[in-house]
Amino acid sequence: MPVPSFPLLESLSSVENSPLFTPVVLIQNSTSGCENIPFLTWILKESFFRGLLLVGSSLSIRETLSFSLNLHPSSFQLAFQTHFPSSITQNNLTIYIAASMWQSAESIQELLNSAPKGTLLLLEDIKDSSHIEAWKHLSSLFPAFAFSQGNGLGVLAIAEMPCLFPLLTPDSQLSDAEKTTKNLLRERFAFAGNFWFNKTLLTTADSRINALKQDLVQTRSRVFSQHMLTHSLNSQIRGLITYIKSLKQTYSSYNQHIHDVWSRFAQEVLERTEAQNALKTYLSTPSGVIRSIARALVKGGIVPYVPDLPQPPQVEPLPHLPPAPEPLLLEHSSTVALTFREVQESTPVSAPVPFSRSSGFNVLFVAGEPDSPGVNYRCIRNAATCSLAGFPAQWKRCADVGPDDINWADVMVLWRVEFSGHVDIMLRLAREQNITIIFDTDDLTFIPNLARMDIIDGIRSIGATEQRIETVFTDMQRTLLRTDIGFAPTDTLADAMRVYQPVTYTVPNTYNAECLALSRKAYRIRQLNPAEQVIRIGYATGSRTHQKDFAQVSGVLARLLQEKPNLRLVLFRETGNHRPVLLMNEFPEFEPVRDQIEWRDMCSLPALPSELARFDISIAPLETQNPFCNAKSELKFFEAALAGVPSIVSPTAPFRQCVENGRTGLFASTPDEWETALRTLIENPDLRHRMARDAYHAVMWHFGPQRQAILLGTIMESLKGEKQAAQTAEMQIARGNYLARNLPDIPECTVMFLHDALQEANVTVIITSYNYESFILEALESVRLQTIPTLDLVVVDDGSTDGSISLIKSWMEKQTARFNRLVLLQTNTNAGLGGARNCGVTYAETPFFLPLDADNRLLPHACETLINATDGLTAYAYPIIQQFGDPAQHPTLGQEPFRPMQLVAGNYIDAMALVAKWAWAAAGGYYVSRDAMGWEDYDLWCTMAEYGLRGTHVPEVLAEYRVHQTSMTNNVTEKMAHKQRVVSLVEARHPWIRLVQKSAKQREVTTS
Template sequence: MTSPIIRSTFRQDHPTPSADLDLAVLLEPVILHSGATEGCEHLPSLMWLTNRLQPRILTLIGASQSICETLSFFLHSHALPTRLEICQTPPINTADESGLYYLAAPLWQTETILDWLTQQARPAAGSNVFLFEGIHHAAEQSSIWQALKNIPDCSACTLTQGQGLGIVATNPVPASLAPLLSNRPNTQALAQQIRMRQFLAFTGESWLHKSLLSTTKARAIELESRLSTACEENRTLHLRAGWHSLQEKALEDKINALQSNIQKTQEHFQNFTQNMTTWRAGLEPARKGLSSLRGMARLAARILARKPPLLAEPPNIPALPPQPAPRAHPAVDTSKNHKNLNILFVAGEADTPGVHYRCERNAEACTLAGLSATWKECAAVNPDDIAWADILVLWRVAFSGHVSIMLDIARAQNTYVVFDTDDLTFLPHMARNSLIDGIRSIGATEERMESVFADMQRTLLQADSGFAPTDALADIMRVYRPVTHTVPNIYDTQTLQRSRLAYRIRQATPDDDIIRIGYATGSRTHQKDFAQISAVMAQFLHDTPNARLVLFNDKEHGKPVLLTKEFPELEAVSAQIEWRSMVPLQDLPAEIARFDIAIAPLETQSPFCNAKSELKFFESALAGVPCIVSPTTPFRQCIRHGVTGFLANTPQEWAAALRTLSADKTLRKTMARNAYHAILWPFGPQRQAQHLATLLPGLLSGVLAAKAMETLIARDGVSPRALPIVPEHDILFHQDRLEQSSVSVIIPCYNYAEFVLEALESVRTQTLYPLDLIVVDDGSTDHSVALVHDWMARHSQRFNRLLLLQTRTNSGLGGARNCAVTHVETAFFLPLDADNRLLPQACERLAAVMDDMTAYAYPIIHQFGGSEVSPPLGNKPWQPMTLVAGNYIDAMALVAKWAWAAAGGYYVSKDAMGWEDYDLWCTLAELGLSGTHVAETLAEYRLHNTSMTDTVTETSAHKQHLVTYVEHRHPWIRLVQRTAQERAESN
């Protein structure tokens, strides 16, 4: 063979290689996409040659799937300008362009390959490089290889890795390959040639060993999977046995029913036979008496010849009952009340906190809605459970043999199946460290997570519909299950109580002047999330000596949940990191309440993070802590930037938000209060119960489903209520014994010094213990404040919480009430005007009729103080349609705080003051929330000429403005005053 000509027509040709042999390419990690090992020892050489030559085309002929997929990934990840062609036989017609060809054994070990290679080696074809796999076999010494090596105008060499790799390059040989292919190298070139071949051989052997090790691990995982499958099949057999037992019982019931019917038929036949015998015996004397008369004999003979139906017909024989039909789907019976539906939530990961949010709390919300609901761990579900359920909700349930049987039974029982997840756990291609950093952080493998995600997807595809906690996640689920509904994560009553108690304890604790920034991540899956703000946080701590970053350790092992060693910038401020031990979910509110600011950084560009729910926001809000969060879609939907929280995306925005909140304590309190009011209804159990009461029957069919669809569409078009307007105010008296009351009485007072003590005394004599009392002075100019303050000091022992507030400027009745309700820490509050009185049992009797879904309860009210006897107020039963014509419910009603928040509080308008309570009842009616009536006289309404009703509300000009204002807020009402005015104007 001739010496190689050092010239090339490749698109990019590196100069003759030095000692730098592109080790970064040679030593890249083994990535065998298909798991096969055939030819993998040649992958480093292929990747190195492709990177050095960058040919216009790389043709793989007969290569294994592992080589094809790995090189495809290599070209994509390195953005090389090379086009990849994959074929099983040598291409007949090739373009006149430079290329790199790889031929697997034994495709090239035929005589025809010589003609093909000679054709490719023609001068017009350009520079080509050919690689032949497996030349160390007998073919290496054969005439074929010798002929290949001796083709004119070609240069060749052999690499030793694995079964050997032959290289043939047509002249002009690329400069990068000249050291490998030179036949007469000088001493320096020879050393370089040996070094190149040794490196290529070494890396090839290394890849082979790593791939074999990977295959061994894969087989070990497969064996482990088979063992797991065997255990699963054992549980499946147990479930099938239960199912067969259920079928045997049903068959036994059918047989018993059939035997019972046969017995009844036999009894009917015996009765019929006995009746025939009696009939024949009664006819015998007549036959004997007429035997001498021929005509009568013939008549008797004809009668005897007739069939029995001439007599009374025998009793009806009941037909056998039909075969029992499959259990009817609850939607088929359109008259069936939704309260009879049975809902079973099935937890696929019962040992994780998510089961509380997606199973326990949703089951409790269903119970609040009047549905029958419970939850079970997936492995514990049996055929009887599925037979009981009308709707089966599978949360994070990965497909398995056990689940397959569950789904078969559900179909046989006509049970509706919903797949529920709170993360992107159903997209196998998402199981990559580059997309979900948590895979790396928790020590899992991509292969394992991909398998779990694939099994989740199988369950989703076999469900009838899907549930997701956010709109963003629901939108992605709809690609696989078009019928997917958003069912948000919520808090429960216990969490609300614990959070508010922790908040009260924090308010009663002396301030230590430390600003605590809390990062309450629940698992070691947020390293990349925190990486976005690590430098900002380090700088903030450096600039703010009294600031602390609160992080958590795993209580069981004492290891940090956030691995700070990955953030060296925090080392300089490590003294300002406060470490706490992780606590159970029920104790989390107390930990959050310690924070001054809560943070929730997320990768906004990650689809996984962008689908996460809002629970970090609403749990912090419950505990009275303001939040700084990344602007993911769910957070943008529920947070008003600068009002209920801060949305921060860039480092500059995070730094500004941290500085602003840490420097302004008043802003922190205001923002936390706004956030609390904003989440109290949307993420509460009452709203979830209302939503599920409509949604779950709507999953089925029939009249209830049609009504549910109408309601869901109507609710979707309603804009959220504004936040309650809370005027600025000061606290003049504050007492909190940290007990748990159920009712707070709130008294707005404006220049009622002559009456307010009577109102206070009526509260003190209430039979309900313990009790909270909040008085708001709305800018009085008389001595009301001094009277109330003195009275509270003397009677403080009677009350659990006792507050005296004063607005900074007169804000009107609605503003004063909102000030009071803001400080209410009980489930219910009772407004009492300062000139009215409560009867001793008012709070106790009203609280007794309230449940978790009732928005308010009102009593009968006696009017006193007038010159004539006045009829009682509030003596009509609760009927929301009656509100169309006007108000019939006085403000002295026990109201749930969540209902007040849902309505956006009392309206604040001094120009339309007086109908704040009527507006509240109308708003609650629009939300579909119910009230209840207590048909007892429990309060007293004072009639006097200085009351607001007489001096403001009922004046002609104010009344007309009031009517216009309320009608504008509620266009559906038809007030008599408006109708009369329009009639007068038309005349």
């Protein structure tokens, strides 16, 4: 008799990572069987099975399952082979056989008859006509089940398995409830599987469509070229038509003269420049836009037909003719046919509406070097942040920009665009549309006389010539001089650009939400799986242009590697040919320690965080006296910081602006300084940890998408007119450099318990507790009962002397299935409310956190409701809070809508609010002062108001505030002397507030 439980259904319904929604890696032209990946992923997680053998499976299945197993390491064995297995010897093994590997029932039957009892066989494509009869025969011999997703998946076993109950049990032996469960399981896997099956079909269809599109590239190129030329010719053609009409109306008796004048005028236009030779070709072609115009002129009786445009006879000018229109003069380069390649954009952005402006203010980013990594930082991410700020944006390859795109745009940002005939036409059309044109570059590429090998060593190492680079820089400068505004990622670069373009803004390189999530996931994995006892120093150069930069530190690194056998130097090489990015023949000092160099293949941008997280120390050497290097952006610093890695950098101007030497990173310029800095971090793991933590907090705001959206939104708003320009200028001047207020103060604390399922939650609830043993379980249970399925919880015990710490730890040990992450911290000394909260936020790995004091409670839908009220620029969301306790009747808190200026008179927003971690970092965290505890949340809201960060009110009761005699408010905050210290501190930090209530709400009780 089958057991009356459904372990398979329970595992699918748990809050752990569900295999039904596992991400699938689709590899083009090798996607068969993708609909079966959800069930195969469940097999990986089921402890009954020891391993899975994939026989002839597609690459998509292999890569997806390998990724899943790497993400959740276990003793489960995953193997692949390309031939049908002759026998099975290992027990409790699952064999997945691809459709191409089986045809007859006999071979499958023979395999199962000789297999151990715990064998499970999975057959791909059982609904295929070549397999239907074989499956019918097999399912009649063995316990079997057929999944319906895609082309069908057959499940065969020698005997029934408890872990697969009730799938392999005949319906005749099942109750009605068990039959329902069986159907439910089929539907659940079919739901997920069919999604990927349909996705595969779309991918295949897209591939075929792209192939067809490639066949039309030349035709499309010619049509767009003619379109662009025609657009420029329209005004001349209209003038020509008006001219000929006036001739007909004024001199109707002189038809022959009209013919002669037209012929002479056309010949003059055609022979004026080489550009007109192209026009002549169009006129003599049986099709084409210009030919159509000529036909229309003839058909309308405006001009007679001139088949070969012969040399007109000499005629006297007719008297009193209206002035003829000026012939069109085009630059020679503008007659070259434009090439339009189909490009799959890397990020979803707003699509243009051809020849129709939307009601928004549209921004078009044009990439001059679309195949380089810089397009992600300067075009794709900036387009996304513009859209976040409310300005629809998209990016295009420069070669793909046509009249439709220009007509759609209100602003064009040209990144690394060299001047050409195509660009000239783009700029002319943009001027006709009154479009603001912005030039953007991330290097000093607009000063031709810098194109010297002694300044740019990369010219030599990439095999270019000074003359070629000078030509590129000259064409960049030509584009810059034709624009209205400049963008640069660093102040140094912006200052250089202002010589040519006075209105230049610093728009830094940034990370995006995907980069942040991947970086922190990689960091978390590293924390759970610490490396062997080696220390890795990584140099993540992405191009062969840094030979002289690296030479500054090469000798020091070689000596340290020889001295310390546990050191490793991580360098990168080209994928495929394994050619080092650094030309190692220029660094013979590494020959004795070549076994201590780890060579890693260059990777895509999404894979970079995992590579960076392998480092213990990241280095970024640059020639500080070199003007080209001194303008380089801070990419290497902030990307390493996101992955939890400390950096040693050269003190260039951009690095000096964002790195606090000794706290968020170390500076080094001479060999001695490099050796001192490297030894300091190699020998102090605690310092590495603290420095990486502080660097992460420093870059969250400075290089984050929220700050970038605010900066770009203000710039775009200023372009709408004079009134907006004046208002935004006031704002920009008042902001100054718009950096974070300070680094958060993080007291020392110890991790007492850590659980991480390595999934992605949106919210971390942070409970701070000090001697609240009697209340803490109520707070914890209110978090456990949250309706949001994936949730993180961090509890900070601030040096309690009661039994609460053991109570919390015991509770957490029982709740690992409910939470994605569980962290229990204990401060080394009592840090006070602000310090304890900052500790909790430091260990939060989610976009938002929600502070909860240990004596308060959340209602079950609090987290879910609050997170649903946020968007990409929400700094915090606060609910209505119901008070309860002694006495029983209390008014609610937090009923006021979001009005930042209401903070002038005092606080009206409770601490129980959902807060964005980036906003916390921008504000410098909660202030830490045990002598002035109590107004940490008010101070945070005031700082965010100063930065223009937006809160949102959720008018719903979502939390409960306990009123009791032992609360901090009654025992600390509202004591007269303490209240005066709190008021003085907050008024000093925010001079604009004018508090209504400065004195304590209750009198202090004196005792004799």
